[in-house]
Amino acid sequence: MVDRFTAIKAAPLDHDAACCTHAHVEVADNAGRSPAEPSGDNLLPSTAAEDTQSVFLVEEMDCAAEIALIQNKLSSLPAVSDMDFDILQRRVTVRHAPGQQESISQAIHSLGMSTTIIDPDSTSKHEPPPKRRRTWPLALAGVAAVGSEILSFAALSASMSNWLPAWLPQFRPAWLPSWGLLTSLPSAMAATLALIAVIVGGLGTYKKGWIALRHGNLNINALMSIAVTGALMLGQWPEAAMVMVLFSLAELIESKSLDRARNAVGKLLQLSPDRVTQQQADGTWSDVDSRQVGIGAIVRVKPGERIGLDGVVTSGRSAVNQAAISGESLPVDKPPGDAVFAGTLNASGSLDYRVTARADGTLLARIIHAVSAAQASKAPTQRFVDQFARIYTPVIFALALLVAIVPPMLFSGAWQTWIYKALVLLVIACPCALVISTPVTIASGLASAARKGILIKGGVYLEMGRTLTALAFDKTGTITRGVPVQTDVHIMSGADAQFCGLLAASLAGRSDHPVSKAVAQAANIEELNRVKVKAFEALPGRGVQGVLDGRSYALGNRRLVAERGFLSVNTAARLDVLESEGKTAVMLMDEKGVLAQFAVADEIREGSRDAIAALRKLDVRTVMLSGDNERAVAAIAREVGIDKAYGNQLPEDKLGAIAVLAENGARVGMVGDGINDAPALARADIGFAMGVMGSDAAIETADVALMDDDLRKVGVFIGLSKATHSILIQNITLALGIKAAFLIMALAGSSTLWMAVVADVGASLLVIGNGLRLLRK
Numbered sequence: 001m002v003d004r005f006t007a008i009k010a011a012p013l014d015h016d017a018a019c020c021t022h023a024h025v026e027v028a029d030n031a032g033r034s035p036a037e038p039s040g041d042n043l044l045p046s047t048a049a050e051d052t053q054s055v056f057l058v059e060e061m062d063c064a065a066e067i068a069l070i071q072n073k074l075s076s077l078p079a080v081s082d083m084d085f086d087i088l089q090r091r092v093t094v095r096h097a098p099g100q101q102e103s104i105s106q107a108i109h110s111l112g113m114s115t116t117i118i119d120p121d122s123t124s125k126h127e128p129p130p131k132r133r134r135t136w137p138l139a140l141a142g143v144a145a146v147g148s149e150i151l152s153f154a155a156l157s158a159s160m161s162n163w164l165p166a167w168l169p170q171f172r173p174a175w176l177p178s179w180g181l182l183t184s185l186p187s188a189m190a191a192t193l194a195l196i197a198v199i200v201g202g203l204g205t206y207k208k209g210w211i212a213l214r215h216g217n218l219n220i221n222a223l224m225s226i227a228v229t230g231a232l233m234l235g236q237w238p239e240a241a242m243v244m245v246l247f248s249l250a251e252l253i254e255s256k257s258l259d260r261a262r263n264a265v266g267k268l269l270q271l272s273p274d275r276v277t278q279q280q281a282d283g284t285w286s287d288v289d290s291r292q293v294g295i296g297a298i299v300r301v302k303p304g305e306r307i308g309l310d311g312v313v314t315s316g317r318s319a320v321n322q323a324a325i326s327g328e329s330l331p332v333d334k335p336p337g338d339a340v341f342a343g344t345l346n347a348s349g350s351l352d353y354r355v356t357a358r359a360d361g362t363l364l365a366r367i368i369h370a371v372s373a374a375q376a377s378k379a380p381t382q383r384f385v386d387q388f389a390r391i392y393t394p395v396i397f398a399l400a401l402l403v404a405i406v407p408p409m410l411f412s413g414a415w416q417t418w419i420y421k422a423l424v425l426l427v428i429a430c431p432c433a434l435v436i437s438t439p440v441t442i443a444s445g446l447a448s449a450a451r452k453g454i455l456i457k458g459g460v461y462l463e464m465g466r467t468l469t470a471l472a473f474d475k476t477g478t479i480t481r482g483v484p485v486q487t488d489v490h491i492m493s494g495a496d497a498q499f500c501g502l503l504a505a506s507l508a509g510r511s512d513h514p515v516s517k518a519v520a521q522a523a524n525i526e527e528l529n530r531v532k533v534k535a536f537e538a539l540p541g542r543g544v545q546g547v548l549d550g551r552s553y554a555l556g557n558r559r560l561v562a563e564r565g566f567l568s569v570n571t572a573a574r575l576d577v578l579e580s581e582g583k584t585a586v587m588l589m590d591e592k593g594v595l596a597q598f599a600v601a602d603e604i605r606e607g608s609r610d611a612i613a614a615l616r617k618l619d620v621r622t623v624m625l626s627g628d629n630e631r632a633v634a635a636i637a638r639e640v641g642i643d644k645a646y647g648n649q650l651p652e653d654k655l656g657a658i659a660v661l662a663e664n665g666a667r668v669g670m671v672g673d674g675i676n677d678a679p680a681l682a683r684a685d686i687g688f689a690m691g692v693m694g695s696d697a698a699i700e701t702a703d704v705a706l707m708d709d710d711l712r713k714v715g716v717f718i719g720l721s722k723a724t725h726s727i728l729i730q731n732i733t734l735a736l737g738i739k740a741a742f743l744i745m746a747l748a749g750s751s752t753l754w755m756a757v758v759a760d761v762g763a764s765l766l767v768i769g770n771g772l773r774l775l776r777k
Contacts (some may be wrong), residue, residue, distance in 0.1 A: 061113065063219075069215060073107050082095050138201055145242045274290060307320070310363055311339070425447055436767065444774035464685060465717050466721040471622050475628055495596060552590065583599040585599045604639060621644075627649075
């Protein structure tokens, strides 16, 4: 079923949908992928079988400017087939011909950037730390720029001799230069300090700007280098110095602000301890590195300690706070046999547990990896912003050229005045605030959701959530707990009750369906004492069957009974009564007819009613799709408030129901267990998986995973999606609004270079801070 799920999820949709999903750069073709395609572990589409994938950590990749440089450079390499960029994690994922890692590294090095090849699945907290930027050159440049401003102010008059008393020059000693020379010193010193400020504070900017210009890229470093150089040539010494210092300061502040977004998910790493207490072969206990502990090892965790690895409790009992995984802060009791997860907090008693996953394969590690991978995917708004920025910057640059040339040549304008206005336009042209606003907001939304126990597999789903108009739910294990208990038994006349119970338990014990499990458990027959059924076969959506002593027996629902022609009037009447009570009935039958009826009832999951009520307030229609009988499904639907309910649904029926909703114009979400409802989950615009903490496959297959099975978090997800979209619109409006205002001011001559830099810095910090607000929601 998982394979089928994956196959359906990978199926391409229409081209328009495919072009608005991931941060994928196709060298030969810019077509993207479908929103339905998994974005967790397979960020890159498959190319030639011999291609390999490498992940490079690029410490200097802090802005769209660096991304554009790397993209253009690597696109020119024949060995590179495609690439992905994760600006927040500073990662470049490249698919290339084997043995080309060194040439790719050298290509990035030629851009003045360093690279480190890392494990693509790495969630290690021991990766190389970001390089620290030295602050003393910036401080020195700042002092020089302020000094230049002061001296320039002192030299406002053409000659300070005009300020001197008439009698003062008479007392000039013979060995001193002329007063005229002395009065020109402030201007010369202002120019000298300005040059010092530009060189000390802006050497890195000039270097990156020159590299960008050599590669035909008009990024912010190139624009700033041109603007500052032009200001120096126009004699605007203090302004050139202040512009360069402000820009360098802006880069430093922006880098530190972005670190908060980068660390939002990385902080989850700190929840898992580096060392654990492992039992040795001689029975003693020792403190060891958690990364060295293998599967099957016995680990002890004391009260108040965090659990280091996933495992199953072997001895002891304690309450464990699983907020790091599920978002639910109430402690969960953990007796022997229960699963424990890395990063959770052992609250009271001491526990020994057997390790079930290595450090890089724990549930926490997979969550971190999934969220990090999701950050590398581009949401529709982000793709729009990137496309806009590619057009916006060249257009503004062309406008700046026109401003510098046309008025002086055609309208006798002053060259110095209009060139200065053009330089202001160049500074304003930087689209960094616009470009950085979307990944910061998306990353904050993903991290905020993860803290609440909602794992979202990509920005496209975070944005799409607000558009959902219909939600379909599976019943068993979703609306209900999925652990029904047997409530009724009816043995048909002439049948042996003991034999029927034994046979039903033997057939049901081979099935994973919750109804079958309830029948098997109610029989209270040990597995060793059950009869051996041959030719066992599961009948999807109907039941199970097998052969005993040459006779065929089956345990199934009303559909199976009807298909075999055993649905008599009396049997149907009894089924109607049970189903009207919200119970699910299965029947044991042989080749001649029904031998016994068993009825089970499932408890409604806590929070289901609240979840449906919350969705109704959000104007989202609700539908239940279940393989259970229609009466039982209708009874449960009425009890929780679901709008429509459909029973006797096979997997293909659920798929068809989702397709019908979509064809009628609904944006559809499907909530199921992540495996059994695979076709419907794949067809839905967003698939929500329940039971993630008990299912390894769910994290890999779902678009959104509810870590603690709380349906109320579907409404939380939609609310977060709406908040994310709102902040994205706010950020785009802020960035473009500030740019537009200063463009008008620049053309009117009311804006200066340093004001343009402050505006650009302010816009960047505003959108970053606004995006980070999602972390507090």
